Amino acid sequence: MGTVVMSSQQLSFFNEINKEDYQLNEFTDVKNVVPKKSFTSLELFAGAGGMALGMENAGFENLANVEIDKDACDTLRNNRPDWLVIEDDINVVAQKGMKNYIDYDHEIDLICGGIPCQAFSYAGKGKGFADTRGTLFHPMSQIINELKPKTFILENVRGLTTHDRGRTLETMIEVFEDLGYEIVWNILNAWDYDTAQKRERMFMVGIRDDLIRKQQYTYCYPEAQEYKPVxxxxxxxxxxxxxxxxxxxxxxxxxxxxxxxxxxxxxxxxxxxxxxxxxxxxxxxxxxxxxxxxxxxxxxxxxxxxxxxxxxxxxxxxxxxxxxxxxxxxxxxxxxxxxxxxxxxxxxxxxAVPVTLAKYMGLSMIRYLNQF
Structure with missing residues (x-):
């Protein structure tokens, strides 16, 4: 029988990413988590500060906030005069490099970004960055690649998980894996986290590969609270x-x-x-x-x-x-x-990301980072 020669297209079929393999259904109680040392976070698409305030309430020190909307930037500056607010297009920031905006030489523990829910459209999978140009996901991935934070959170609407039959999410996973991160995602409902609102959002968590190799315990999402406010x-x-x-x-x-x-x-x-x-x-x-x-x-x-x-x-x-x-x-x-x-x-x-939901996500990140 002759040797079977496969084209690269056929081979790539076997390397297809399936989003379902990355959905993490492990949860833990984080209510009493406290940081064992100082942890830093950086906000992309900061908006009016829902995610940033939640992270501060969880125990993160805010390094910087990137936001293009003038009113949202004024909101951030007026409420937190000590925060660094970078009022600029994230594409410009990514192109120039975050290190031209922040004076910080240490590792960053967490980057957060709630990407605006514009429509994504990709020509096809397997091209990494080529698929994401023209979307606001691209500059976020560039900044993560530049700063190489220990972890990141990407928040978006639930619909992202099914957009383009899942290919959009799978492309994102592929890009982040290529940057050296292990990826998980799940959908959380704000009502489960002390918020009087039914609001389902996808939270993707990325953890740098070297941390995965050293970890004593794995990342878990925050478990739902019994209290359901109305x-x-x-x-x-x-x-x-x-x-x-x-x-x-x-x-x-x-x-x-x-x-x-x-x-x-x-x-x-x-x-x-x-x-x-x-x-x-x-x-x-x-x-x-x-x-x-x-x-x-x-x-x-x-x-x-x-x-x-x-x-x-x-x-x-x-x-x-x-x-x-x-x-x-x-x-x-x-x-x-x-x-x-x-x-x-x-x-x-x-x-905005509801502040209390962001806080619980922040506590889940601190629980994980406390081990290092």
Whole structure:
């Protein structure tokens, strides 16, 4: 029988990365974890500081924050005057090199980045960086390659795990493995981590290969908490603040919706008029004309509380959530003040990683790093 010669394309078939192999379903209690020494973190796509504040609360020292949005940068500077805020395009920062921005000669323990949820599109797998140019994942991977932190966290929407039938996530895994990191990922729900909001996000964790070889115990995600807060628990004594208002026409529709209800609870003629074409699409649009309930967590906050498809109406009063209520649902403290106009403030809050969820992720990283 003759020798079988395989093309490189056929061989690469056997090296395919399967995202399911990287999903880590190991969890541990991190509530009482304390850092045994000083740990440092650096934030990419810092936004209004949800992830950065969570990491600070877990025990990390903030080295720098990269963010392009002026209002978000002002928010960071006003709340933490001692933090270094790099107000620039991350592509420019990656090109120049982070070492031109920060004066720090030691190893960095953790880099965090919640990449904006733009659409990813890749020509195909197996090309590493070539597949990621033009996405904001690319400069993040460049900065990780430059600084070689011990660990990193990449946060994104749940949909990333299934985007392009999983190829997007698999490409990211491949790139990071090539940079010398072991990768795991899982989906966490903020409601499991002291946050009165159902908000599912993917958290990818990268650990540098040399640490994997030395580790006495493995990384585990933070286990879900028994306490599950609802809006009644957190929307008490909220400071007064600005908020959007409904038009008279919309107010007259929304006042008919009971707590926990949505368009299906409206009289049929009102629902048809309000929903227009969406009415005939049937049951899936439960976000429309949606009023929250005191005895449930909020649904996922978006960049505005009054968008037609993702309505977030106050449980009792017929109005959208105010800025401070929005912030409270994202577990920001009442004294964390947002800069910019009302639209910008809602957007900063809606795009943030909930502070308490970030804190639990930070504690899980400290638990792992404490062993070295």
């Amino acid at each position: 809006l009644r628990d957190i929307l008490q004594n909220v400071p007064d603040s600005e908020g959007r208002e409904y038009s008279k026409k919309k107010y007259n529709v929304m006042k008919l919706v009971p707590p926990g209800g949505c368009w299906v609870d409206l009289p049929e003629n009102v629902a048809k008029e309000y929903m227009k074409g969406s009415y005939h699409l049937g049951g899936g649009k439960r976000g429309m004309a949606r009023r929250m309930s005191w005895d449930e967590p909020s649904l996922t906050l978006t960049t505005a509380p009054d968008m037609k498809q993702t309505e977030r109406c106050h449980p009792e009063e017929t109005r959208p959530f105010t800025i401070r209520e929005y912030a409270k649902i994202q577990s920001f403290p009442d004294d964390w003040i947002f800069s910019g106009g009302i639209t910008s403030q809602y957007k900063q809050i809606g795009n």
